[in-house]
Amino acid sequence: MPNYVDDNIAALATPFGIGAIAVIRVSGKNIDNLIFRLTGKRRLKPRYSTLANISSPDTGETIDRCLVTYFSSPDSYTGEDILEISCHGGEYVPRAILSALYHHGVRAALAGEFSYRAFMNGKIDLLQAESIVGLINSKTSSEASANLRNLSGKLGKKIDSLRKALLDILSLIEHELDFQENEITFTEVKVIINKLQNISDSIHELSSSFSIGKLLSRGIRVPLIGRPNSGKSSLFNSIIGHERAIVSSLPGTTRDTLETWFDLEHFSICLIDTAGYWESDDFLERLGIKRTITEMGRADYLVFIDDVDPIHEFNNFNINVDQDRIIFVKTKCDLGIEASNSTNENYICTSSKNDFGIAELITQLSTKIITSYENYNENNSFLMTSRQNALLKRAKVFINNSLGAFKSGSEIDLLASDLRELVNILDEVVGTITNTEVIDNIFTNFCVGK
Ligand SMILES: Nc1nc2c(ncn2[C@@H]2O[C@H](COP(=O)(O)OP(=O)(O)OP(=O)(O)O)[C@@H](O)[C@H]2O)c(=O)[nH]1
Ligand SMILES: [Mg+2]
Structure with a gap:
């Protein structure tokens, strides 16, 4: 950010493109003259919307009939005078109004400059500035409400x-x-x-x-880990409900990690299919395994799978993850006697062939997440x-x-x-x-x- 000078700045506050309305925001120390030159109106009543024609300074022709709302300093977002112009959306109108503003000596605002001014003028602190960004970027209701609580101070x-x-x-x-x-x-x-x-x-x-805040703001990472050919990619596809990952009977099919996002009980889940976790001399397979190890390090919860005995297989590996954060899954249960019963004391039995046990797996994951979330008061910041x-x-x-x-x-x-x-x-x-x-x-x- 540049040193804070109270020149007049403007920017489109809504996304650029076709839309019913667009909002342009102007902020500066004293914008009375600017408002008059732009709209022909003097002394707008603060916090009231007024209908105003905005004309092109070049041709004098009306660009658009807009609703303008004036906020007088210091009772505004930035603490300066603000004018919010609601005009028609689309390619032309917002751009033409911004050009008119530049013509009247207004400068294009830098990214975040309105909030920066709000901070410099003591309207918000850094935590609130961060929660505004967080709120705008929120993907789920729980993330949004956590940010909103921080924004409220x-x-x-x-x-x-x-x-x-x-x-x-x-x-x-x-x-x-x-x-x-x-x-x-x-x-x-x-x-x-x-x-x-x-x-x-x-x-x-x-x-x-932060362990909860992090889960809320960057989503919950859940990799599927297991030996090659144990059925990870098939399980990945069954969970998300379509054939996203390549499945084959050849061990070592998956090399790149594959991510997909979905919502679970207001949390964003990032499900990750990984390369089989094993020893290999093959250069490309080793690269894949390296990625799997990275994902295990970043995992919030981990689904450890095996088509014979996931607990036994897990003990063969040196995986340093808190056991509370692991869900054990036995795959390909359509091939064995467990097919009639998806509940086992230590692991869940699934079959990707006939979508068996998948709901159970999702329920266990959401239960784990909610339990750790409930350790905290939902109203906490x-x-x-x-x-x-x-x-x-x-x-x-x-x-x-x-x-x-x-x-x-x-x-x-x-x-x-x-x-x-x-x-x-x-x-x-x-x-x-x-x-x-x-x-x-x-x-x-x-x-x-x-
Ligand atoms: N009968 C049966 N076969 C399955 C099931 N899940 C996977 N398979 C088969 O097991 C083989 C391996 O499946 P994948 O899903 O590719 O296994 P993977 O763990 O991703 O394998 P890599 O990517 O090589 O590590 C394929 O031939 C699948 O059709 C299942 O639930 N039942
Ligand atoms: Mg695979």
């Missing part, structure tokens, strides 16, 4: 309360040091440790919420981006180390500096910058003489 408030709790401890420390000349009483130490422990618990909880996660991870390490060090008797000064660093990390999360706030906090929390 729920996550920001959580971070803010952690920040306040840290500042509280800092005030306590600095106040104590002022009055006790570098000594701090045993009782105070206990109070500080307790408070730190609470903060540490909240940071840990928040940090672990989750970390939704890697940036948030990376910062909270840093905060977690920091609080662990400083709490540990303080418990084993490290200097209080050291703790104070750790806590200040922690505050900086949280500020980075929401995108604010601290300087004199710690000092201010001392005066607001304590009266002189205590």
Whole structure:
């Protein structure tokens, strides 16, 4: 983003192309004159739609009859004056109106520049900016509602309360040091440790919420893993309901990984067919196996299949995945005696030949996902981006180390500096910058003489 200058910017806010209406958004410090030159209207009432002809500055001819809505600064998305022009969609009209705006000195907005201005003007914090992007990109209702909760500022408030709790401890420390000349009483130490422990618990909880946020925002990866010829591609096709993957009786048919997405209980599932997991001297097969190993590393849940005994086969491999996240499937059950019964204590029996056990498999997958999702309160806010996660991870390490060090008797000064660093990390999360706030906090929390 360029340095923030409050020139007038405009962009099409709806997708370009044929459509009933299009919305063009204009933002700037003062757009009264611009509105007059564009529409011939003065002093539009804020937040009311007005019918207006927009004319070509070159020919004077009307381009379109539009509904224009004015939002006056600071009560707008960007915090500046905004004009939203609803015109007819299609190729010509939106482009001609944008040309008229450029003619009047308006600049084409860069990607994300309206939100950037909103951030710079304190209308939204970084978490909210990220949740706007998340909301726009949401593919499922659960992803959208998680982003909406963060947009409403729920996550920001959580971070803010952690920040306040840290500042509280800092005030306590600095106040104590002022009055006790570098000594701090045993009782105070206990109070500080307790408070730190609470903060540490909240940071840990928040940090672990990313495991759900990640599932919501990037989908749930579920590879099918098993020996060559065990029936992975056939099962893949049965689950998605059409012949997508090549099936053959030759071992080593699948080499590239094959992905397909579908919705399961509001979650986006990415089902992945993989090359058979085995030892091979063949160069191309080894490449395929390498991809399978990568997919196992990225898996959220894993379907391990075998046409004889999936549990036994699994134990032959060194696969490091939490057993709760594995579904064991015995394939080709039309060939054996299990055909009459798809339930087995340890694995599901399926047949891709006659679609047997497929529903069972899908139910088990959704049960696993929902169970882990329900460990969290649906109304909770989750970390939704890697940036948030990376910062909270840093905060977690920091609080662990400083709490540990303080418990084993490290200097209080050291703790104070750790806590200040922690505050900086949280500020980075929401995108604010601290300087004199710690000092201010001392005066607001304590009266002189205590
Ligand atoms: N009878 C029967 N045969 C099956 C079933 N599923 C797969 N097969 C057969 O088993 C052979 C291998 O099937 P694939 O689905 O290609 O197996 P794969 O695990 O993807 O094999 P690779 O890609 O080589 O690792 C084919 O001849 C399939 O027709 C099943 O449910 N019943
Ligand atoms: Mg295959």
